[in-house]
Amino acid sequence: MPEDIENKKGGGKDRMNPQLASVDALAHVRAIAPYQPGKPIEEVARELGLEPDGIVKLASNENPLGAPESARRAIARAADLGRYPDGNAFALRSALAQRLGVALEWVTVGSGSNEILEMAAAAMLAPGRSCVYSQYAFAVYPLATQVRGARGIVVGARNFGHDLPAMARAIAADTRLVYLANPNNPTGTFADAGALEAFLREVPAAVAVVLDEAYNEYLAPPQRYDAIEWVRRYPNLIVSRTFSKAYGLAGLRVGYAVSQPDLAALLNRVRLPFNVSTLAQAAACAALADVDFLRRSYELNRAGLRTLEEGLQALGLAFVHSSANFILVKVGPADRVYRELLARGVIVRPVASYDLPEFLRVTVGLPEENQRFLQALAAALHAARAVAPVGAPR
Ligand SMILES: Cc1ncc(COP(=O)(O)O)c(C=O)c1O
Numbered sequence: 001m002p003e004d005i006e007n008k009k010g011g012g013k014d015r016m017n018p019q020l021a022s023v024d025a026l027a028h029v030r031a032i033a034p035y036q037p038g039k040p041i042e043e044v045a046r047e048l049g050l051e052p053d054g055i056v057k058l059a060s061n062e063n064p065l066g067a068p069e070s071a072r073r074a075i076a077r078a079a080d081l082g083r084y085p086d087g088n089a090f091a092l093r094s095a096l097a098q099r100l101g102v103a104l105e106w107v108t109v110g111s112g113s114n115e116i117l118e119m120a121a122a123a124m125l126a127p128g129r130s131c132v133y134s135q136y137a138f139a140v141y142p143l144a145t146q147v148r149g150a151r152g153i154v155v156g157a158r159n160f161g162h163d164l165p166a167m168a169r170a171i172a173a174d175t176r177l178v179y180l181a182n183p184n185n186p187t188g189t190f191a192d193a194g195a196l197e198a199f200l201r202e203v204p205a206a207v208a209v210v211l212d213e214a215y216n217e218y219l220a221p222p223q224r225y226d227a228i229e230w231v232r233r234y235p236n237l238i239v240s241r242t243f244s245k246a247y248g249l250a251g252l253r254v255g256y257a258v259s260q261p262d263l264a265a266l267l268n269r270v271r272l273p274f275n276v277s278t279l280a281q282a283a284a285c286a287a288l289a290d291v292d293f294l295r296r297s298y299e300l301n302r303a304g305l306r307t308l309e310e311g312l313q314a315l316g317l318a319f320v321h322s323s324a325n326f327i328l329v330k331v332g333p334a335d336r337v338y339r340e341l342l343a344r345g346v347i348v349r350p351v352a353s354y355d356l357p358e359f360l361r362v363t364v365g366l367p368e369e370n371q372r373f374l375q376a377l378a379a380a381l382h383a384a385r386a387v388a389p390v391g392a393p394r
Pocket of ligand 1: 181183212
């Protein structure tokens with residue numbers, strides 16, 4: 001398990017001001033296990049006495065190409081930072097609306113698509129209501145549900161992916177929101193258009209569905225489907241996407257939702273004013289127009305996935321076939337293998353918090369990073385097995 005950064009910070013504050021702990025906070029908020037981000041390179045360098053330049057981070061599903069040059073140039077040209085951003089994100093929403101073939105009012109922007117997921121929860125969930133999501137689905141779904149004091153209905157996964165018929169059956173009288181990730185994080189699984197639309201048809205009109213497509217741009221051509229056409233047909237559907245992955249702008253925090261205007265107006269009621277910064281809006285506009293960067297991101301990822309799959313196969317490891325920019329691999333004693341990888345300067349993501357204690361999630365990197373990971377993994381597996389407790393299965 002990665003070190004719990006949030007708890008560490010809170011613990012420090014409490015020591016300085018012991019009365020803070022006695023505030024009458026909501027019990028369901030206190031009960032939340034904080035989101036655990038991938039370890040930053042600087043932290044690993046500090047803890048292990050390694051040079052930051054020698055560390056490979058394949059832990060947070062970021063784009064190994066970094067931010068597109070076009071976005072960097074747009075940031076350099078961006079308007080007066082002494083003023084608030086355009087709270088309506090007119091230029092960005094217009095560009096998205098035009099690209100997607102919808103009216104401006106159908107597009108809502110978020111501080112990352114994470115904020116879209118939160119807005120949907122804020123609009124739809126409260127104590128006495130429930131939210132349906134899958135086992136092994138993105139960690140923010142249970143978090144957003146718990147923060148609102150709502151009940152999470154977790155539907156058992158099927159082959160690590162969403163069991164959509166079971167999810168439709170799990171919708172209860174008090175359910176008001178469903179989260180679906182396609183492809184899913186951390187498993188990389190994909191549900192095809194037929195299965196998704198069959199699901200949408202089953203959902204009652206009062207229940208909003210967030211179709212979370214954070215990794216949509218990585219889908220291979222035969223997998224692609226037209227979710228925007230579904231938005232036209234299903235007034236309860238919110239499609240959420242991000243600039244953090246294939247567009248390479250994770251550090252700027254920009255995502256967006258496409259929904260019919262009524263639902264968009266609801267999301268906007270709970271959206272923070274000025275939620276997307278001036279720099280983020282400028283960079284996202286540039287990245288959206290940069291079709292060459294998107295194509296390079298896609299191709300690099302496809303090739304990287306192939307390299308990782310072949311390398312994992314050669315090591316005799318089982319993995320889940322991925323449609324995203326990461327891969328879930330079964331390594332056995334994952335915590336030990338994770339630490340052995342860290343000691344070799346490679347950061348990946350343990351997923352014990354997803355109830356997958358034998359697995360690691362590895363983001364596709366640059367070709368040399370993928371090779372470095374595979375070499376480090378061979379050594380880490382060897383070392384982890386060598387220190388297995390006596391009597392433990394090897
Ligand atoms: C499935 C899924 N949805 C949403 C997000 C949120 O990403 P962001 O807030 O950077 O758009 C992530 C991030 O990893 C994700 O994996």
